[in-house]
Amino acid sequence: MIDNNKKVNIIRVIAVCFFSTLLSIAMNELGIGKENTLMVFIVGILMVSIVTRGYIYSAVAAVISVMLFNYLFTQPIHSLAISNTQDIVLMVFFLTASLISSTITSKLQYQTEVSKSNERTARLLYEITKGFINVTGNENIILRGINYIKEYVGYDCYVKLNNEPKIYCSEGVPDYEDIKKEHILLIPIKGVAKQRGDVQLVNVNSPLSNEQDMIVKTIVYQMAIVLDREFIYEERQKIKIDMESERLKSTLLRSISHDIRTPLTGIKGASELILDSYDSLDRETVKKLASDIYDESTWLMMTVQNILDMTRISEGKLNITKNYEAVDDIVNQTLSLVPQMASSGRLHISVPDEIVLLYVDGRLIVQVIVNLLDNAYKHAGENAEVNLRAYRQENLFIFEVSDDGKGINPSIINKLFEGFVTHQRNNIADGCLGVGLGLTICKEIVNAHNGTITAENMKNGGASFKVMLPVEIES
Amino acid sequence: MSNKILIVEDDNKIVNFMSMALKAKGYTVLTARNGNQGILCFCTEKPDIILLDLGLPDMDGVEIIKQIRDVSEIPIIIVSAREQDYDKIAALDAGANDYVTKPFSMGELLARIRVMERLIERKTDNIHESVYKFDYLTVDTEKHRVYVGDNEVHLTPIEFKLLLLLIANRGKVITHSQISKEVWGYGETGDSKSIRVFMASLRRKIENDRSSPRFIFTEIGVGYRFTDE
Numbered sequence: 013m014i015d016n017n018k019k020v021n022i023i024r025v026i027a028v029c030f031f032s033t034l035l036s037i038a039m040n041e042l043g044i045g046k047e048n049t050l051m052v053f054i055v056g057i058l059m060v061s062i063v064t065r066g067y068i069y070s071a072v073a074a075v076i077s078v079m080l081f082n083y084l085f086t087q088p089i090h091s092l093a094i095s096n097t098q099d100i101v102l103m104v105f106f107l108t109a110s111l112i113s114s115t116i117t118s119k120l121q122y123q124t125e126v127s128k129s130n131e132r133t134a135r136l137l138y139e140i141t142k143g144f145i146n147v148t149g150n151e152n153i154i155l156r157g158i159n160y161i162k163e164y165v166g167y168d169c170y171v172k173l174n175n176e177p178k179i180y181c182s183e184g185v186p187d188y189e190d191i192k193k194e195h196i197l198l199i200p201i202k203g204v205a206k207q208r209g210d211v212q213l214v215n216v217n218s219p220l221s222n223e224q225d226m227i228v229k230t231i232v233y234q235m236a237i238v239l240d241r242e243f244i245y246e247e248r249q250k251i252k253i254d255m256e257s258e259r260l261k262s263t264l265l266r267s268i269s270h271d272i273r274t275p276l277t278g279i280k281g282a283s284e285l286i287l288d289s290y291d292s293l294d295r296e297t298v299k300k301l302a303s304d305i306y307d308e309s310t311w312l313m314m315t316v317q318n319i320l321d322m323t324r325i326s327e328g329k330l331n332i333t334k335n336y337e338a339v340d341d342i343v344n345q346t347l348s349l350v351p352q353m354a355s356s357g358r359l360h361i362s363v364p365d366e367i368v369l370l371y372v373d374g375r376l377i378v379q380v381i382v383n384l385l386d387n388a389y390k391h392a393g394e395n396a397e398v399n400l401r402a403y404r405q406e407n408l409f410i411f412e413v414s415d416d417g418k419g420i421n422p423s424i425i426n427k428l429f430e431g432f433v434t435h436q437r438n439n440i441a442d443g444c445l446g447v448g449l450g451l452t453i454c455k456e457i458v459n460a461h462n463g464t465i466t467a468e469n470m471k472n473g474g475a476s477f478k479v480m481l482p483v484e485i486e487s
Numbered sequence: 488m489s490n491k492i493l494i495v496e497d498d499n500k501i502v503n504f505m506s507m508a509l510k511a512k513g514y515t516v517l518t519a520r521n522g523n524q525g526i527l528c529f530c531t532e533k534p535d536i537i538l539l540d541l542g543l544p545d546m547d548g549v550e551i552i553k554q555i556r557d558v559s560e561i562p563i564i565i566v567s568a569r570e571q572d573y574d575k576i577a578a579l580d581a582g583a584n585d586y587v588t589k590p591f592s593m594g595e596l597l598a599r600i601r602v603m604e605r606l607i608e609r610k611t612d613n614i615h616e617s618v619y620k621f622d623y624l625t626v627d628t629e630k631h632r633v634y635v636g637d638n639e640v641h642l643t644p645i646e647f648k649l650l651l652l653l654i655a656n657r658g659k660v661i662t663h664s665q666i667s668k669e670v671w672g673y674g675e676t677g678d679s680k681s682i683r684v685f686m687a688s689l690r691r692k693i694e695n696d697r698s699s700p701r702f703i704f705t706e707i708g709v710g711y712r713f714t715d716e
Contacts, residue, residue, distance in 0.1 A: 313590050337707065338683040340690060343698055345707040354699060361698035367687040369680060374707035 021064040025073050028063070032056030033080050046085045050106055053077040057110040061117035070114030078107050133223055136164055137230050144234045150242055154180045157211070157235040164231075165224045167216060171201075173209035173239075199232050203240040211235075271315045275308035282308075318453055332460055337374040338367060339402050339409070345374070346381045346400075353389060353398070362401045370409055371484050376457045377411075380465075383450040384413040384477045392417025392474065409483045414476040419469040428467050429455040454479075490604060493517045493534035495525035495551070496566065497544055501589075505538070508593045514600075522546030526554060534561070536603050538596075539583070541567040541574050548574060549581050556582040560610070562603035566591070576709055579662045586660065602658035602715045619654055621714065622701060624693055626654060635693055645670060646689045653703060658715030660706050686711060 036049040057077055061070035082092055086099040094100050140160055147153050154171045161169050162182060170188050171180040179188045197213040197220070211232050220228065282301040286293065293301075343363050347354045370377075381400070388398045392415035401412045420428065429451050451467075458465040463481040470476050492514050496502050506516040517532050519525035522543045529537065537555070541548035552563060565578050565586035575586050584606070585599050619626045625634040631647060633640050642650065648670050652661065661669075666682055686703065694700045704712045 333708070335708070336680040336683055338687040340687045340697060341683065341705040341707055344700055344705040347699055348704060363698050367684055367691075369683055378707055 017065070021066070021069050024063050025060055025069050025076075028056045028060050029073060029076050029080065032077065033084070036081075037084065040085065046081075047102065049085060050081060050102065053081055054106065054110055054113075057114055058117065061114040061121075065118075065121065067115060067118045070118060071111060074107055074110040074114060077110070078103050081106070129223065133226065136227060140164070140227070140231055141234055144238045147238060148242065150176075150239065151180065153235060153238045153242065155182070157231050158182045160231045161211070161213065161228060164227050165213075165220070167197075167213040169211050169213045171209060171211050171235075173201075174207060199228060201232055201236045201239065203236050203243070205240075208236060208239045208243075272312065275312040275315075278308040279305050279312070318450060332373045332376065334371050334373050334461075336369045336371055337377075338369055339363060340367070342370070342372075342374060342377055342381070342411075343400070343402055345378045346385070349378065349382050350385055353385060358395070358397050359385070360397065360399045362399070362403070364403055366404075368404060368409060368483070370481055372461055372481060373457075377461070377479075377481070380454045380457050380479055381411055381413065383454050384411075384479070387450065387477075388413055388415040388417070388475070391415075396474075404483060405480075407483050408480045410481075411479040412476060414470060414474055416472060416474040419473050420467060420475045422469075425467060425469070429465065489513050489515055490535040490600075490607075491515045491517060491532065492600070493519065493525065493528055493532070493537045495519045495522065495528075495537065495543065496540040497521060497542075498540075501540075504593075505596070508597075509600075512597060522548075522551050525551060529555060529559075529561070535607060536600060537561060537563045539563055539565055541565055541578060549577050552578055552581045552583050562606055564596075564599050564603065566596075576662055576664075579660055579709065580664055584659050605715060606658060623695065624702060626650065633693065635695070640692045642689070642692060645685055646692070649685055649689055650693070653711065653713035657713040660710050660712045662710040666710065 036052045060073040197216040199211045201208045396415045396417045563583045617629045
């Protein structure tokens with residue numbers, strides 16, 4: 013089958029030969045000499061070499077022209093025989109001249125074309141390189157590469173990264189499992205340190221042209237560079253997080269050893285005293301010591317529980333089991349855990365009339381509120397009034413614990429939830445123990461629910477803590 | 488009547504103080520250090536109440552409950568460490584009556600034991616009441632009527648069913664899956680949203696003060712408990 017391009021060229025050759033023949037016949041009729049008529053054919057051949065691509069067409073045109081000239085204008089006319097020697101010389105030179113000139117023209121054409129194509133490739137490569145600069149995220153990078161290959165080379169392809177099972181491909185392409193595994197061209201994505209994965213071009217029925225090959229390799233190479241960059245970035249983030257959690261852990265340890273040792277000292281001391289001097293102590297003193305042991309161990313128990321929760325959270329393994337919980341249930345459970353506060357008459361509760369369900373880990377949220385209530389009672393003083401308000405504000409559900417105490421020390425208000433604010437412990441009378449651990453845990457728990465926790469001093473001077481949780485909109 | 492209590496627990500210190508405290512209250516105390524001993528002791532000594540630690544060295548606590556439940560309705564109170572929350576629900580579903588979480592106070596444990604004693608009394612007396620009275624709440628099971636104080640309140644059929652279930656198991660924790668099985672007729676796949684909503688609306692009808700309920704108590708993440716007093 014002759015392709016279209018060839019057909020067009022052949023038609024052009026025929027047309028040009030036809031017109032130059034017509035013109036030369038006309039000139040001959042007008043009595044113009046045959047040397048000049050020959051010029052018409054030369055012009056025709058030059059035109060052929062301009063309007064066609066390839067040396068062969070102008071060569072063919074030259075031969076045809078010579079034969080036509082021979083047939084029409086040399087003696088004997090209307091035959092291919094030549095009787096005049098001059099004519100032979102004329103035609104040989106004519107043929108040579110036209111072959112040379114057409115060769116030069118087509119060479120020139122070819123070079124122009126090459127340089128044009130080089131320029132296009134260069135621009136394309138530039139586009140590709142530029143296109144990868146601002147892409148982040150493995151998936152985006154790979155999809156962009158796939159699109160480029162489809163756009164500039166014309167093949168569908170599949171990309172697989174070594175460290176993930178997913179096989180990427182552009183939309184509308186059949187699944188990797190469903191395609192025939194023949195005619196596949198596999199190109200590795202080679203990063204600096206190791207191979208990141210590979211690109212598989214499918215339905216590659218004929219070898220790629222040099223240009224296609226170069227473009228594909230450039231795209232894959234760029235993908236490798238950008239994937240490398242992404243990997244290094246992630247690695248750095250991870251190191252940063254690791255360092256952060258390491259720092260947190262050491263702060264935690266310091267804080268723990270303090271928070272545990274203090275009550276332990278009390279327990280050890282009091283029980284030792286009872287054991288050593290049981291006979292000399294009066295009943296009241298023994299009772300007082302036992303009650304101290306009880307208080308200190310209660311505190312110790314809470315600290316240990318908090319530490320356990322904390323380590324569970326910081327290892328990212330906190331078992332959050334979310335379920336729908338009614339706000340009523342959360343408040344009820346909270347109050348049952350703080351019976352002495354609930355019955356003191358100084359805790360005021362307000363809950364919404366409507367039934368609100370929150371999608372949360374109920375026990376953890378209860379723990380947060382208990383922690384906040386506990387803090388309020390420890391820090392707002394003996395006779396403080398504490399409010400627990402639960403209400404909805406647009407798409408947020410808010411548990412607010414506020415008191416009418418002396419508020420939060422402005423110097424620590426910004427650091428309340430970070431690390432462990434324990435420095436107060438020594439300044440506060442017995443029974444008011446540190447709060448740092450508790451609030452850090454509260455924050456972690458609330459964060460794990462996509463919520464926020466805030467602390468502020470109110471206008472009347474008391475402290476107010478708010479836990480804001482997203483409410484799922486009922487569909 | 489002095490009830491016999493079997494403590495199945497592997498930690499010596501805890502066994503010591505629990506048995507001391509229980510003996511001081513006049514109970515007869517039996518102890519077992521592992522599951523097999525516990526089952527043996529249950530068979531030979533016929534205790535009235537079992538306190539069962541879930542973290543035993545030789546057997547899974549839930550397995551022990553199942554074995555005991557095959558032959559007896561004896562009240563079982565689970566003593567669990569907090570990390571065993573899931574086991575706790577599994578144990579309740581397997582038929583345990585109640586639980587306390589370590590560390591617990593003796594007062595708390597004694598209160599739970601008293602609830603179990605009342606359960607035993609109810610069982611032995613075998614009274615089938617048709618009208619229940621709890622403080623200001625009156626429930627007439629035959630006429631399907633509920634009164635708060637002197638005012639009749641209207642409950643939907645599901646709310647009434649819920650209330651009866653709670654009353655029948657009063658003093659005991661009923662897990663969410665038990666509720667959905669009993670009230671809706673299907674198991675753990677039950678709709679956890681519905682239970683919360685129905686319970687909240689039931690509370691709104693029978694409790695005078697919702698924020699500190701008198702009758703229905705929440706055990707968050709586990710289930711509900713109806714008052715036993």
